[in-house]
Amino acid sequence: MPLFASLYNFAFWLAQDQAAAEDLVQETYMKALKGFSSFEQGTNFRAWIYRILRNTFMTSQAGLKASALVPLDGDDDRPVEAGTETGTHVTPESLLLARIEQQQIQQALEQLPVAFREIILLCDVEEMSYHEIGLALGIPIGTVMSRVSRARRAMRTLLAVRDEGVAE
Amino acid sequence: MSCDLWRQWLDVYVDESSSAEESAAIEDHLRICPSCTAATLARMQLKRLTRAAAAGRYAPSPEFRLRPELFQLIEKGVEAPPQPLWKLRWVQGLAGAVVALLVVLVSISAWMRHSVRDQALAELLDLHVATTASTNPVDVASNDRHTVKPWFQGKLPFTFNLPEPGNSSYKLLGGRLVYFRHAPGAQLLYDLRKHQLSVFILQESPGSTPPATGVTTSRQKGFSIETWSETGLRYVVISDSSPSDVHDLSDLMRVAAHQ
Numbered sequence: 001m002p003l004f005a006s007l008y009n010f011a012f013w014l015a016q017d018q019a020a021a022e023d024l025v026q027e028t029y030m031k032a033l034k035g036f037s038s039f040e041q042g043t044n045f046r047a048w049i050y051r052i053l054r055n056t057f058m059t060s061q062a063g064l065k066a067s068a069l070v071p072l073d074g075d076d077d078r079p080v081e082a083g084t085e086t087g088t089h090v091t092p093e094s095l096l097l098a099r100i101e102q103q104q105i106q107q108a109l110e111q112l113p114v115a116f117r118e119i120i121l122l123c124d125v126e127e128m129s130y131h132e133i134g135l136a137l138g139i140p141i142g143t144v145m146s147r148v149s150r151a152r153r154a155m156r157t158l159l160a161v162r163d164e165g166v167a168e
Numbered sequence: 169m170s171c172d173l174w175r176q177w178l179d180v181y182v183d184e185s186s187s188a189e190e191s192a193a194i195e196d197h198l199r200i201c202p203s204c205t206a207a208t209l210a211r212m213q214l215k216r217l218t219r220a221a222a223a224g225r226y227a228p229s230p231e232f233r234l235r236p237e238l239f240q241l242i243e244k245g246v247e248a249p250p251q252p253l254w255k256l257r258w259v260q261g262l263a264g265a266v267v268a269l270l271v272v273l274v275s276i277s278a279w280m281r282h283s284v285r286d287q288a289l290a291e292l293l294d295l296h297v298a299t300t301a302s303t304n305p306v307d308v309a310s311n312d313r314h315t316v317k318p319w320f321q322g323k324l325p326f327t328f329n330l331p332e333p334g335n336s337s338y339k340l341l342g343g344r345l346v347y348f349r350h351a352p353g354a355q356l357l358y359d360l361r362k363h364q365l366s367v368f369i370l371q372e373s374p375g376s377t378p379p380a381t382g383v384t385t386s387r388q389k390g391f392s393i394e395t396w397s398e399t400g401l402r403y404v405v406i407s408d409s410s411p412s413d414v415h416d417l418s419d420l421m422r423v424a425a426h427q
Binding site: 025129152 | 180
């Protein structure tokens with residue numbers, strides 16, 4: 001099956017549960033095969049199938065619960081306010097990050113709101129372009145830009161809390 | 169622009185989603201700002217760490233199997249969405265082949281038209297040369313157009329006008345009946361400063377006369393030739409005289425045709 005491994009990985013990161021991830025992938029392929037006629041040949045297949053998976057998750061019980069837990073405070077196209085990051089000017093982040101282990105990154109990802117988690121995964125793990133992310137999530141590029149920035153800031157905040165014990 | 173504003177662009181830059189101009193501007197700033205450079209490096213590092221920590225982190229259990237319905241769906245065949253006809257590869261190929269064939273046909277047709285025309289003019293040139301070499305070049309010897317024109321009555325299925333002599337330097341020597349490609353035509357012979365000029369008047373029909381539209385001038389074996397078509401008749405003027413002499417007589421013939 002095309003993209004099986006990466007789709008499953010993405011599904012697990014979203015659902016945080018093996019059985020739920022497996023169901024999500026099964027459901028995604030079923031929907032993709034049944035609705036293949038809606039796929040426009042020559043357009044981005046990867047973004048299309050990720051969108052199916054993501055929408056399937058968001059309309060599932062787990063997805064609805066996850067998205068309701070932490071509302072995004074208006075990430076629209078509004079520029080991100082800079083200079084509010086913990087330790088940005090106090091401690092060089094590169095030194096801080098050098099001491100961070102994989103497990104801490106994974107824990108931080110798990111703690112991120114699902115909207116931030118999915119965009120970090122698509123951008124950093126799947127290495128999608130902003131255009132592709134926009135297609136997969138059904139949001140404009142401006143929103144992709146601001147949400148990526150906010151998601152990374154949230155990651156840095158989570159990591160700084162763990163590492164330095166400094167709250168934002 | 170302050171560092172706070174530059175920071176908004178660092179994620180876009182790290183994700184290689186900035187335009188070339190934006191990237192150049194950001195890099196210009198990074199060269200002079202250690203704080204933003206450190207922030208950029210940190211973003212790059214976090215991106216790399218995130219990928220390393222999250223990519224391929226989870227795999228399905230060994231017992232995991234895709235549902236049989238999925239394979240049934242695949243076996244039934246995934247119905248590809250209908251594509252516009254012009255997008256289909258074979259249609260594009262066919263269209264390309266048709267265009268190529270048309271180009272070849274048009275080229276061959278143009279070449280054949282030229283070939284037929286050149287051949288017809290060559291035959292008329294031979295007739296002109298034969299006439300001028302003959303001891304009896306004309307059937308009706310007269311410089312009077314009112315004698316020459318009536319002589320063709322009953323011999324040709326068409327009629328034509330001859331130019332008035334006026335102050336013209338062209339001297340009518342006479343006319344003769346010619347058969348060109350199985351059809352009768354008129355050949356008028358003129359004299360200009362010891363040069364002889366033939367005017368062929370033929371019935372226009374495909375294959376029997378040099379096909380061409382408008383006035384066409386050419387040179388063959390040193391002879392000047394001008395030809396045009398008018399009211400269903402093909403006129404061809406040939407001489408060893410200069411092209412301008414041939415052209416002037418052609419003009420006189422065209423004026424006479426409208427009288």
